[in-house]
Amino acid sequence: MTRLTPAPDLPAFLGMPPFPEAAPAGLANATQRANLTHATRTIRTKRAVRASEVSNWDDLRTAGMQIRNRALRNLDQYLVQAEQAMTEAGVTVHWARDADEANRIVVDLVRAKQADEVIKIKSMVTQEIDLNEALEAAGVAAWETDLAELIVQLGHDRPSHILVPAIHRNRTEVRDIFRAEMGQWGRPAPDDLTDDPAVLAEAARLHLREKFLRAKVAISGGNFIVAETGTLVIVESEGNGRMCLTLPETLISVVGIEKIVPTFADLEVMLRLLPRSSTGERMNPYTSFITGVTSGDGPQERHVVLLDNGRTNVLADEVGRAALRCIRCSACLNVCPVYERVGGHAYGSVYPGPIGAILTPQLRGLDSPVDRALPFASSLCGACNDVCPVRIPISDILVHLRGKVVEHKTATHPTPESIAFAAVASTMASSRRLGLVQRGSELVGRALGLVGRRRLPRLPWPASLWLRDRDLAAPAKQTFRDWWRQRERGERP
């Protein structure tokens, strides 16, 4: 069957190899590595400058954290409040438990409008649910209108960064993609196309304009939904978002249930944190706030699909739930030494980098090797913690999830080491059992003549394997408990 839109060459993320197998390919791609080094250095310098301009930046981060915590810790109430406010303002609210349900809702809505194409605002959540492919399968062409998403879509590629999905491509690659592909899917690139970013942006403007002017349905995500007013907030740069939010007759927005902020006033905090942290600008060029349907202005039919898709699993983990505070700024990617070298594709996750390493395994669970590998895709240097605008303790959550991965593995496949340590844990949990074992080890030590040696001698296989890189102390002459009793009796131990 002929495709309506360019087919992505890479498999959907879950079909990819786990991080340790995928990382060497990213590392070996010298062009990508150079592109990423250049781009991440540029943006993290800009972020640092813009953060330092705000005298109370750290107080602002604390307020951002608290606002997001307030929303998450009372999420059921705020969701109901937001639903009511949106409904009263003329929005139809839908709920989707998982990706399939969300895709079905959107496909049905688009079919009901008898549209064979939709225009899209860049949206992480629609990447997460692979909405474009669901629409394609239903005979609807979904056109990405953000420049970087357009580069990814025309390049038969997958996004590799939250904010700049085509960060792994340089200007020459972009020119080649535009030359080869634009004409197959709409207005061709001009004959004299160069690799000057301004010229490339002009080509994108011309290519997309006809799609903006004719589209009947647009699909967006959402940066925030304000519970008290039902306002949807969309933060963008290029004006493609405003086109999608203004010109079509119907607007469908797919939004994760965690994107709630309690009050409109809370936006004064979130909208100062986000642009400085993400693009390193004082403010992004355009932000749109839409509350319901406005007669004579913009889409007259609006739908919001509130999506769970694993978010309630994240919320259930008292440590891991802090990851839901994320506002998708991507500052953690831009400072991460691992991300900078291997790139976004190696994570096998729509959300790459440090935030992806804590969010994806919680959203999807630990059943696949891709997701079990993610908490280990970090050196735990902690640079991400320091830049996070909502103070997510990313490295603490990584360590927490590493523990859960080990538990998950040993629950399904026990190893001799895990059995031994389970025995140790059981012993140390009981004072009586510990006393018995200490007495036993002292007796065995004396019998074997080990007491007084500093280290154990070589032990037979399989203990030899475990001890190859470890030193184990020899049994002591006396247990601590004996020593303590002797001391209490006033004897010199």
Added chain:
Amino acid sequence: MSGSRARDEILARVRRSLGDVPAGDEVVVDWTYAQPTPLHSVLDTFEENILDYGASLSRVSPDDVGRAVAAALRGMGAGSVVIPADLPAGWLQGWDDLPVVVDSGDLSARDLDAIDAVVTGSLVSGAETGTICLDHGAGQGRRAISLVPDRHVCVVTARSVVSDIPEAVAVLEASVRQGRPVTWISGGSATSDIELSRVEGVHGPRQLHVVLVV
């Protein structure tokens, strides 16, 4: 209906996941809202930041607004202009020789695409980020007219400029509560999607000129 089953199930999952959170839990937010940001001069900071985005600005007295708007349109090379029906009289003077389209809500996106420029007012602006806020009320027109044409001349009165985003958000709350759409504009449209080098001008108006009335 399956929709309400999904709703009930998601809300039940949320409540189950928050089993450890005491009922009535309120996180304290250590923040005083709607405070001004101290600036040496609100208007100078506003101007500096508008220029920093690559937009242009002229400061004029109330009597000179019309002439400044027409001069800006000519400077941008505009040959035609659309205005909201309630644009204050006198905000466009000395433009008699060229077509002015008054929007009464019936122009299509394609009609607007054939017009070179738009003139609007604004509701409130934040100096520290150079952000102009429209609530598409009086003198500002519906959203499409300040989006599709490639050049935007925006009139900002000095008394509508506040120090920073917190004060602007406080002003905008009334508009949002009335269900008005709100648009924040900080410079012309831009992208940093190719090698993170900023390029001014993609889909929104590529040229922005601010007429600051002092």
